[in-house]
Amino acid sequence: MNPKLQWLRNKMNGLDLQGIIISNPVNIRYLTNINAEGVLLLTRKENIYITDARYIEYVHSTLTLFDEIIVYDINDVSKDDYENFFLFCENVGFEEHYVTYAEYKEFIRKYKINNLVETEYIIEKQRMLKDEDELKNIIKACNITDECFKHILQYIKPGMTEKQIAKEINDYFETNAQGLAFETIVASGENTSMPHAIPGNRKIQNKDIITIDMGCTINGYCSDMTRTFFVGEVPEEVKPVYDLVLKNQVQTMQDFKDGVSTRLLTKMVENDFKLHDYCLVHSLGHGLGLEIHELPYISYKSDTQLKENMVVTNEPGIYLPGKFGVRIEDTVQITKFGCISLTNSEKNYIVI
């Protein structure tokens, strides 16, 4: 059996679950490599994937005997089959954060389950720890992101619109990676004061400040990087803000390591910003992998201990409404004694 399914079976034993229903397609992709529409059932003895005619051929070509997954066409699954899948199972787990209330009731009716048990993100929590293959994909996505940034610095000229620059980045990722990890952000001038700015028709001008937040995917795995840079010169009023953001991004990098509390990390940056009369309005970072935002969240709201082989972002930012904003973000891999930055574009003042 593949090691991820084996891990889940061991976990189920510990939780006294005799079966589990996995509906979240990202979790299914994580466990099986299957990227389709369907449901994964781990019953007492078998691993079963139920899909429809559109995907059967693809699913068979993705799986190997080693996976030990039996594939069903949903049209061939009878009422009795559904009732037999979890026969003699006392407790069957389900994903309460993904399954709708209507589906939950349908599960009880269809599978005739005694006790449907909430599984509290067990798979999402395991997904925080990346294995070698996952790391390879993320590293490749990060490398392409660095290359794209180099390209885009050469490409940008005054007179271009934010939209035009975003399109060039998107085309680069479509060609050199397997797609976008999220909608590219290109904000210029006063638009940089909005953390989630949508690229618009504003034209790049001399002396502009520009923030670009971008990422691509390789085999489903994401990268995420932000740089704030300048056209012609660095405005004097921006310098102290840029320096403060950069100082915090570089200093916290020292503390991104196995065993450190995500809340503590956030507090450190928040406190330093407050000392200078600024606020940290969004979280300091987030996990990423098959999703661009996944566990752990690095903010004051939640507390997780960073662990070796987690991959997270480090992205402090300061935003002055109507004026400008600065954000500097890297994707980093946590190690036993520190972290490795997987995106490595220049962070000191960049002037184009």
Added chain:
Amino acid sequence: MNPKLQWLRNKMNGLDLQGIIISNPVNIRYLTNINAEGVLLLTRKENIYITDARYIEYVHSTLTLFDEIIVYDINDVSKDDYENFFLFCENVGFEEHYVTYAEYKEFIRKYKINNLVETEYIIEKQRMLKDEDELKNIIKACNITDECFKHILQYIKPGMTEKQIAKEINDYFETNAQGLAFETIVASGENTSMPHAIPGNRKIQNKDIITIDMGCTINGYCSDMTRTFFVGEVPEEVKPVYDLVLKNQVQTMQDFKDGVSTRLLTKMVENDFKLHDYCLVHSLGHGLGLEIHELPYISYKSDTQLKENMVVTNEPGIYLPGKFGVRIEDTVQITKFGCISLTNSEKNYIVI
């Protein structure tokens, strides 16, 4: 109060609901015009929209006094506020097909609701019937789709890839409409045998058959049209299949009218296809509006009576695996005594 909220309040009275929680953003947009992240509560006396700091300014600019909606920043809503919203409400509705099981449990805890009641797609069912403004948006999206098709027939030349053609369509919609209603399908040659083909690197050749399925949005409202056409000439083997699909698309158009059963419509096409040894492998059509696929579904699986001012697609198709496929689709508005096709591109043999 805006007429859609007034309609919902009347509906709630009839269902003995003293309150309702609307979570589905499409339903919220339908009822209020708000296109953001948040939750809409209809309590005994008030309409309340709770959102966060990112959207407050936008939401205020979207609403008018006439809407009678009170907007809250989620950070200003206390534990007591949540408990007071539905005080003295016996039954409070929620969207069981959208709300996860975890959110359902959170609703009970947070709002202290006696009886959370499933609302069985009440808003989605109302959304089937389009009002004048909704029809205007859909008609505009359909007109742009027809224009785009004219443009693309001029644009396509042998040697171009499916991807390149899809990109031209997408750019056209980005420029002339407000975006894509769904991922554009451009399939050529044997790829046309897959109803959901993804545009690839196959190059258009002389004597090719091409299927394009495309739609755009105006103020959130979708259009949807498919045409199958030919490069240089219509292959003899395709003609009988094309003729059969077209005959059925044109004939059923006569029967798309108020009072007709969607199952019956589907059966008619299925039977005619079977008479010629072909199958209808997907549904005959679907409603569209703020979503590209919404109620009613026109298939043998469900039965709905078509009603005046529903907007649905009529899209019979025949697919011969490994050979070719033909689909012809229009967006149509149901009227009292018939229907109006809102997409009007040529349906007889098109040869480029």
